[in-house]
Amino acid sequence: MKKTVQVVAAIIENEHREILCALRSRHMSLPNMWELPGGKVKEGEDLFTALERELYEEMSCRIQGQEVFHENVHEYDTFIIQLIAIKAKLVQGVPQKNEHAQLIWLQRENLASLHWTPADIPAVEALMNETLK
Numbered sequence: 001m002k003k004t005v006q007v008v009a010a011i012i013e014n015e016h017r018e019i020l021c022a023l024r025s026r027h028m029s030l031p032n033m034w035e036l037p038g039g040k041v042k043e044g045e046d047l048f049t050a051l052e053r054e055l056y057e058e059m060s061c062r063i064q065g066q067e068v069f070h071e072n073v074h075e076y077d078t079f080i081i082q083l084i085a086i087k088a089k090l091v092q093g094v095p096q097k098n099e100h101a102q103l104i105w106l107q108r109e110n111l112a113s114l115h116w117t118p119a120d121i122p123a124v125e126a127l128m129n130e131t132l133k
């Protein structure tokens with residue numbers, strides 16, 4: 001039976017309403033694909049705590065989770081991922097690419113130009129369809 005992993009991923013917007021997109025490096029699983037930064041939730045860990053921890057580990061910045069925006073389940077060949085995309089705000093520092101190959105900020109309408117990990121596509125589509133206040 002495939003293992004299900006719970007992964008939290010951050011939707012961080014800058015002052016131009018651009019979204020932070022991260023390119024997985026060739027040393028990571030799913031290499032050379034774009035993702036919303038985040039990672040696996042540890043057993044017993046709160047979703048927001050996991051997200052804040054992952055961003056600090058991977059990008060040396062402090063964020064604050066605000067609300068769950070989208071949730072979906074995707075089946076890869078070797079595991080099943082429950083991807084929880086959470087809106088978050090940057091509270092300290094500038095995201096650094098400690099592990100990723102590249103970081104970029106993109107307007108919503110340009111998100112479709114990237115090659116996203118399959119699990120992220122529903123959340124990215126929802127983000128592109130979101131009506132902004």
Ligand SMILES: Nc1nc2c([nH]c(=O)n2[C@H]2C[C@H](O)[C@@H](COP(=O)(O)OP(=O)(O)OP(=O)(O)O)O2)c(=O)[nH]1
Nearest residue numbers: 007009028029030035036037038039040117119120
């Ligand atoms: N962080 C993150 N991971 C994602 C996304 N979409 C997606 O399929 N994934 C996959 C990649 C990884 O297999 C897993 C997240 O694990 P992780 O980011 O903590 O990476 P990790 O180094 O611990 O993973 P692994 O190499 O042990 O598989 O979920 C996403 O948007 N963000």
